[in-house]
Amino acid sequence: MSETPKEAPKIDYRERYEQLLGEISTLENNEQRHQSLLRTLISRVLFAVDKAYPELAADSQKLRETLRQSEDGPLALDRLQPSIERLAEEIRAIEANNLTPPRSETLTPEENAAQIDVRDFLPILLERIAFTEQLDGRRAKLLRIIQDPKDRTLNSVLIDRAASLINDMRRALEHEKTELAQFLQQLTESLSEIDQHTFAHLTDIQTQRDSQRALDEAVTEQVTHIGQTVASATDLDELKKEVRERILRIGDYIQSFRQTEEKRLDELELENQHMREQITKLESTRSFLHEQLIASEQKMLRDPLTGLPNRLALDERVELEMARMKRESTPLCFAIWDIDHFKSVNDTFGHQAGDKALHVVGKTLHKLIRDVDMVARYGGEEFVMILPRANLQQAFVILERIRETLAGTAFRFKETPLKITLSCGVAEVQPQETSETAIMRADEALYRAKSNGRNRTEMALIK
Template sequence: MNEKVKTDYRVKYEQLLAEFSALEANEQRQQDLLRSLLNRVLFAVDKAYPELATTCQSLRDVMRKTGDAPLPIAVLQPGIEQLGEAIRRIEASSLAPDRAELNEQTQAAEKADVRDFLPLLLERVAFTEAMEARRAKLLEVLQNPRDLTLNSVLIDRAASLINDMRRALEQEKIELTEFLQQLTDALSEIDQSTLMNLGDVQTQRESQQALNTAVTAQVADIDRTVADATDLDELKRVVRERISRISEHIHSFRQAEDQRLNTVELENQAMRDRIARLEVSRSHLQEQLVASTQKMLRDTLTGLPNRLAFDERVTLEVARMRRENGALCLAIWDIDHFKKVNDTFGHQAGDKALHVVGKTLNKLIRDVDMVARYGGEEFVMILPRANLQQAFVVLERIRETLANTAFRFKDQPLKITLSCGVAEFSANETHEAVLARADEALYLAKANGRNRTEMAH
């Protein structure tokens, strides 16, 4: 096995280890989202059903004890099922006449709370293509004001969907782990083969040395015989005998060498076949990982980068800004009166509006900029190498273009405007802090009449 092949596979091995680490980081983000979902659900249950506070607290205790470790789903599942069953009993009893009036406002508030935060959560979780249909169907139910599905059922469906997503990531992780183990074994075989080849080289040297010693000894005998010979016939006989022995030594050496070379070639061919199979597996797995990563970083509705992609990109841009001592701005966009669009034209129109707005924003940004869907009707934008005033000019141009664009839905005119808040990084400021200031500027734009851009100071 030559050094180039060994080096290539060690490089690929290190690349796969890096991809494995990225997969683990992605799994941690999914864990964080699941933890956030459970906390929000427990908060909603506490608010709507004070009598279930003890059950909620026991679930929180289990979550707290895990620390940063993955949530123990098997341990939490019985408590979650018990909580869901308790909610179903309470909701069923609330239909009785003596409690209907008392619980009407509580149920409405709790229903609104669940149906408000679950869509936001589901939009922020990156689902695989296989699970996207389930997510879209659940969102459709959540956004239907006429739907009568119990909140406990909706929560169960959302939790089940995220759990299935987590299990899919776990399976992906297992497959990658198995392949890495195969690759590790192959590298061990290559190392072993290298040691064997070194042993073969040593054996060959010893065989050659033995042949040289034997030939030298026979030649020396011939020299002595010639020097001491008195009979020509006897001399010829001895020389022929010595030459015959030399030929036998050479023949034995060649046979042993041929056998050794045949064995080495068989071992090398077996290793080449193994490496070829590993290469096919590696290519297939790498394609799956690339496709999976791309899906994880894309918002399925708009096709734009999602919040995870934004977090990755903004980290790179902040590092670049500090390295170059340059400028960097973050902006938040929000579609004006988006709820009115949904209520007037339906959620299909709302989804269409999000898709068109996202596509338009992506067309209007500079080459160095990035726009991502942040959740709901909000979009975030990264503007590298632009100070606050420069970013304001870019954003105003985009806002005016959108405001003057004629949108239509099913041949009906649809007026869409956006409000925007923008903030510039200051020394040692985190991107979360800059986003918070941009968000304050966005609220100011809303308060000042919408369809405008405000700068954070």
């Protein structure tokens, strides 16, 4: 008789199913953040259009109406895109036909402010969106164009490129969600197949029990007949003949049972082998997808230029530390760093030097913070630092030590020494205060540090 097949390793599919559902939820939350940023971008761009191109106010108003209609759900990009493209085409036609004055020459202050606003706002938007590694190169190239004071690219073209980049990022997220949904569907089908196999296995066990019961009854019947024959036999030859026939029948019953059992076990082994192959394939796919999701989430929470956590990661950590502060009644401070005269570095040495400075500063800040602290790139040349369990005076001492170390660090770009200093503003979160208000106070303190000569740390005033 064949050996009983080994049991396949037990896998908690319910736990993995719930884990994957949680990962889908994370992707959906990230998409909601991007949708919110995209809504803000469109609103700010339409504001700029109203100021710079009053004749297009009716078209921009229609776009606003379409935007408002999708406030309670995902952006209706299929409805927005044709209108945005049409508006961009109208702007190109106006500028090509010189129907508006040249930029910054005869524009009114309000119109000129709207033109500048686009180039000021787009970098902030692009810095705060976590792009995939494949799209980050395009983001960096577009940022260099936007921030180049000599560039004469039309604002409408810059807006088109930014919108295209964000849409591509959204499509990448949709593709990732689709892959995960397909895997969940595959997992559901495999679980259903396993359920069917389990049911069939239970049925098979019942069949085996019935067969064993039938064999037992048949053997018992023949043994009973042998006993009765022996008890009533008068002829020895007849007795031998009867006993021999009964024993042969018992042998036939056992042989038939053995053949049936071997056939059943062979079928069961084939079924088990198929299920093991299915489980192995499912496990391999799950592991690959899980690794992809982890890598994707890490990229989504990491600034590719500095290697520091980005704005999304900062928001998550701020929420955790605010909850810890309230739960444990411990102090918490936020600090904002800004590289002094960063624009002059870009203008004098080029964006490559600026990128190098950002990378070195980010790496140095990360090396100098305490184990419990966190530093993240906030956007542009700004960095935000979280200092748990430190009051305002303690945080000031820590930040001053870091600032002095940075000021004494020798920066070089292609053998050219660069003098890099940073200004800092710090605020301690007050009872009943939100994180947004505390960070805003730290930003105001940073502004004072800039106004008071730079390369210094200022503490936020309590309002």
